[in-house]
Amino acid sequence: MGRNPDTNAEQRAETRQLLMRAGLELFADRGLERTTVDAIAANAGCSKGLVYHYFPNKRALAEAVLADWVEQVAAVAAGSDVVEAPDERLAAFATAMAAHIEANPDSYRLNLRALTDPELRELAGELTADRAGPDHPWADAFALAGSESPDLDGRLFHASLLGIFAHHALSPHPTPLADLVERLIELTLDR
Amino acid sequence: MGRNPDTNAEQRAETRQLLMRAGLELFADRGLERTTVDAIAANAGCSKGLVYHYFPNKRALAEAVLADWVEQVAAVAAGSDVVEAPDERLAAFATAMAAHIEANPDSYRLNLRALTDPELRELAGELTADRAGPDHPWADAFALAGSESPDLDGRLFHASLLGIFAHHALSPHPTPLADLVERLIELTLDR
DNA sequence: ATTGATTGACTGACTAGTCGGTCAATGAAT
DNA sequence: ATTCATTGACCGACTAGTCAGTCAATCAAT
Numbered sequence: 001m002g003r004n005p006d007t008n009a010e011q012r013a014e015t016r017q018l019l020m021r022a023g024l025e026l027f028a029d030r031g032l033e034r035t036t037v038d039a040i041a042a043n044a045g046c047s048k049g050l051v052y053h054y055f056p057n058k059r060a061l062a063e064a065v066l067a068d069w070v071e072q073v074a075a076v077a078a079g080s081d082v083v084e085a086p087d088e089r090l091a092a093f094a095t096a097m098a099a100h101i102e103a104n105p106d107s108y109r110l111n112l113r114a115l116t117d118p119e120l121r122e123l124a125g126e127l128t129a130d131r132a133g134p135d136h137p138w139a140d141a142f143a144l145a146g147s148e149s150p151d152l153d154g155r156l157f158h159a160s161l162l163g164i165f166a167h168h169a170l171s172p173h174p175t176p177l178a179d180l181v182e183r184l185i186e187l188t189l190d191r
Numbered sequence: 192m193g194r195n196p197d198t199n200a201e202q203r204a205e206t207r208q209l210l211m212r213a214g215l216e217l218f219a220d221r222g223l224e225r226t227t228v229d230a231i232a233a234n235a236g237c238s239k240g241l242v243y244h245y246f247p248n249k250r251a252l253a254e255a256v257l258a259d260w261v262e263q264v265a266a267v268a269a270g271s272d273v274v275e276a277p278d279e280r281l282a283a284f285a286t287a288m289a290a291h292i293e294a295n296p297d298s299y300r301l302n303l304r305a306l307t308d309p310e311l312r313e314l315a316g317e318l319t320a321d322r323a324g325p326d327h328p329w330a331d332a333f334a335l336a337g338s339e340s341p342d343l344d345g346r347l348f349h350a351s352l353l354g355i356f357a358h359h360a361l362s363p364h365p366t367p368l369a370d371l372v373e374r375l376i377e378l379t380l381d382r
Numbered sequence: 383a384t385t386g387a388t389t390g391a392c393t394g395a396c397t398a399g400t401c402g403g404t405c406a407a408t409g410a411a412t
Numbered sequence: 413a414t415t416c417a418t419t420g421a422c423c424g425a426c427t428a429g430t431c432a433g434t435c436a437a438t439c440a441a442t
Contacts, residue, residue, distance in 0.1 A: 008416090015417085031308060033224040036401060047419045052403065109307075115361055116304050117222060149374070155366050156355070156374050163354020164347070170306055175346050183340070183347050187378055206391085227427060238393045243429065245391095385442085393434075400426085408419075 090141035098177040257315040281332035289368040
């Protein structure tokens with residue numbers, strides 16, 4: 001039977017990552033449909049058959065890639081929840097998210113695609129985070145900041161962040177994310 | 192020879208519109224790739240051959256649909272340029288744009304797709320309006336409003352608008368556009 | 383009025399190419 | 413000898429685009 005199981009499992013995980021990175025890169029700038037499995041294999045430097053050895057189908061590969069991104073976002077959110085002052089948590093999250101996006105542009109571009117593409121959207125579950133309640137989950141932060149319309153401000157902040165990130169990911173000459181996010185916080189959250 | 196040219200041309204333009212509407216509807220929620228010409232024909236209640244009688248290929252149909260949207264946006268912009276007070280023009284444009292998007296959701300959803308899809312983007316020309324200059328075209332409005340960083344505020348306003356519109360188009364329970372846009376203007380442009 | 387010519391909108395069967403997915407064979411490690 | 417990673421030829425389904433031909437309307441000449 002098998003060779004050293006540790007080395008084996010490591011090797012396997014490594015190849016899996018390689019395929020996922022190759023897929024992410026192509027999905028991010030051509031979309032799911034226009035990315036052929038042949039192209040993914042070529043980008044990963046292996047054969048098409050190997051892709052199917054690691055993933056049952058193209059959809060599953062995309063699913064894994066998207067799940068990875070969702071996990072990353074959760075980690076960023078968890079990180080900013082550790083901030084001591086409750087009134088600084090939202091700002092901390094926004095800033096941390098900006099940094100993470102700047103460091104992982106492909107992941108974010110794929111995430112944007114997932115917003116507009118119903119098939120990808122289904123794969124990733126609810127990315128838009130439409131909590132059922134009438135109040136936006138960020139309303140609390142604005143209530144603390146003394147806003148007279150916390151719910152509306154929460155929604156506006158959410159939409160503005162989305163816009164800033166989207167514009168950054170799509171524009172060929174992006175404004176530094178940090179500046180825009182900082183200014184947004186200044187205009188809405190501070191005071 | 193020839194029959195009444197007026198009736199003929201009218202009929203032709205009407206059929207063309209019908210096909211474009213059918214295309215827009217499908218393109219908006221499935222994207223270019225996943226919309227088959229057969230589906231467009233079925234949605235328009237005609238044969239596939241007829242689609243090709245009016246357009247040389249699927250791409251050309253999409254091009255026509257997108258060009259139509261670009262024209263609509265130009266019309267909205269032209270309309271708000273008529274506003275007398277220069278310091279109210281940007282706010283007028285944002286409000287008018289919100290109303291137009293609310294009235295033409297399919298068109299805007301297709302426009303969003305065009306932002307993320309490189310193929311559609313090419314078709315529509317430069318939708319992102321990345322003027323070459325270092326200053327954002329909306330900086331003037333913020334200079335008039337007494338902003339200490341007009342360029343940054345112009346970019347932030349642009350991105351926020353994009354985010355508001357995008358969120359509205361994608362969310363199943365959208366916040367009324369007018370409220371968000373009004374609040375954005377209040378927080379950034381007024382005072 | 384009737385007839386025959388002409389036009390172009392419209393159809394549906396067909397073609398050619400593409401791509402997701404399969405599988406039998408090979409290689410390499412133990 | 414067994415096991416698993418890896419290959420690439422192959423298949424079937426799907427779809428963009430073509431094309432030969434139908435039909436209804438209009439026109440020109442009688």
